[in-house]
Amino acid sequence: MLAAPSRAWNVFKQIFADHWEPFQRAHPRYQTAYYDGLVAKMLECGTPEKMGYIAYRCLQCGQGKHLVAMSCKSSLCLRCAKVTVDNWVSQVSTMLHEGVIYRHIILTVPAMFRTTFYHNAAVVLSALMRCGVHCLDDFYSEVRGKALRGGYIVVTHSHGRNGQDHPHLHLLATSGGDDAQGACWEHLAYLPYALLRRKWQWHLLTMLRQTLKTDAVNRLVDACFTRYPDGLVTHVQKGHVPAQYQSVARYVAKYVVSPPIVVRRIDRYDGHRVTYHYRSHRTERMEHDTVEVNTFIGRMVQHTMPKGFKRIRYYGVQATRTFAKVKALIREAVAKVEGVIKGAVQIIARLTYRQRYEQSTGRDPLRCPHCQSTMDVWRIWHPTYGVIYDEGEVIKRGTYTSTAPRAGP
Numbered sequence: 001m002l003a004a005p006s007r008a009w010n011v012f013k014q015i016f017a018d019h020w021e022p023f024q025r026a027h028p029r030y031q032t033a034y035y036d037g038l039v040a041k042m043l044e045c046g047t048p049e050k051m052g053y054i055a056y057r058c059l060q061c062g063q064g065k066h067l068v069a070m071s072c073k074s075s076l077c078l079r080c081a082k083v084t085v086d087n088w089v090s091q092v093s094t095m096l097h098e099g100v101i102y103r104h105i106i107l108t109v110p111a112m113f114r115t116t117f118y119h120n121a122a123v124v125l126s127a128l129m130r131c132g133v134h135c136l137d138d139f140y141s142e143v144r145g146k147a148l149r150g151g152y153i154v155v156t157h158s159h160g161r162n163g164q165d166h167p168h169l170h171l172l173a174t175s176g177g178d179d180a181q182g183a184c185w186e187h188l189a190y191l192p193y194a195l196l197r198r199k200w201q202w203h204l205l206t207m208l209r210q211t212l213k214t215d216a217v218n219r220l221v222d223a224c225f226t227r228y229p230d231g232l233v234t235h236v237q238k239g240h241v242p243a244q245y246q247s248v249a250r251y252v253a254k255y256v257v258s259p260p261i262v263v264r265r266i267d268r269y270d271g272h273r274v275t276y277h278y279r280s281h282r283t284e285r286m287e288h289d290t291v292e293v294n295t296f297i298g299r300m301v302q303h304t305m306p307k308g309f310k311r312i313r314y315y316g317v318q319a320t321r322t323f324a325k326v327k328a329l330i331r332e333a334v335a336k337v338e339g340v341i342k343g344a345v346q347i348i349a350r351l352t353y354r355q356r357y358e359q360s361t362g363r364d365p366l367r368c369p370h371c372q373s374t375m376d377v378w379r380i381w382h383p384t385y386g387v388i389y390d391e392g393e394v395i396k397r398g399t400y401t402s403t404a405p406r407a408g409p
């Protein structure tokens with residue numbers, strides 16, 4: 001795997017090794033096998049004899065060797081974060097349709113409801129995603145004056161850049177929708193933001209009232225309508241096509257799957273307090289923060305979702321098999337308005353370990369340093385399944401026709 005700078009990585013692990021148990025005692029909601037698992041895996045990450053490995057060897061000269069520890073796949077692990085982000089991007093990219101115009105829309109929840117979300121995450125987060133979809137369908141329908149159904153890829157995001165709890169939705173939404181029969185596609189080139197803000201407020205607050213049904217929530221809902229008469233904060237990415245971005249999925253990934261901080265941004269840890277820095281989206285500047293170690297751990301674990309919770313969901317036209325049929329309609333409708341359809345979406349293939357390594361170090365990890373030939377898989381070992389593949393055994397048995405898998409972990 002891509003090794004993060006080892007000093008910072010060791011500091012990050014040290015923080016969890018020192019304080020995970022006291023943190024759990026102070027926050028019993030994290031005293032579960034699930035969270036213990038995330039921490040345990042992360043602490044063992046990068047240790048081949050714990051995580052499993054793929055060993056490569058040069059079969060030409062017999063000298064070159066390269067060992068790759070498998071990724072721990074813990075959502076807490078900053079060391080594996082880049083792999084997680086790359087995989088997320090390729091997964092989402094395959095769900096986007098080339099030539100279709102998508103907008104990146106953010107729907108926020110006001111600060112007064114943060115505690116409500118924190119304590120009811122399991123029920124409220126699911127409802128929040130559906131609520132965002134209903135809101136946009138309703139919004140598109142009102143703008144066009146007839147019932148429309150768009151296509152949506154919805155991601156919940158529970159932290160802001162400083163790692164503090166800040167639930168909101170990111171939607172990759174078609175700009176418009178089809179009528180119920182799928183007979184006609186209505187492309188909306190202009191979205192009235194003021195209407196969206198009020199629609200979002202109405203949908204969110206109605207959902208909270210109906211889902212939680214408590215007096216406390218009802219009071220907050222009333223207060224929210226009074227305090228924000230013009231609706232809630234929403235962001236719509238401006239312009240037709242995010243041409244400046246390599247891919248709309250990669251752009252959204254920056255906001256939604258990247259961990260709250262990057263490991264190399266931990267500046268100091270003295271056993272009690274952690275100092276780190278991050279680029280603030282609000283001020284566009286580098287911000288520094290020093291917090292108690294329990295606060296730091298809290299910020300890191302908050303962005304992991306409850307077990308089994310699906311962070312990305314697909315709705316409406318986006319989720320149906322009929323998309324192929326509707327797609328021709330969309331192309332036609334969009335072409336009329338926009339003139340030419342540029343490649344709105346670029347599909348990105350999954351990067352292999354070898355490509356990632358080469359991208360970040362400029363060096364091919366599988367080229368033998370002694371004779372420059374390409375090294376082959378020699379052995380694959382997994383902590384649960386033991387030796388999965390052993391080229392040496394194959395050669396000894398005399399049945400040698402290399403079938404070694406070449407992809408990275």
Ligand SMILES: [Zn+2]
Pocket residue numbers: 041042045046071072073074077078079080
């Ligand atoms: Zn890891």
Ligand SMILES: [Zn+2]
Pocket residue numbers: 058059060061062063064368369370371372373
């Ligand atoms: Zn060699």
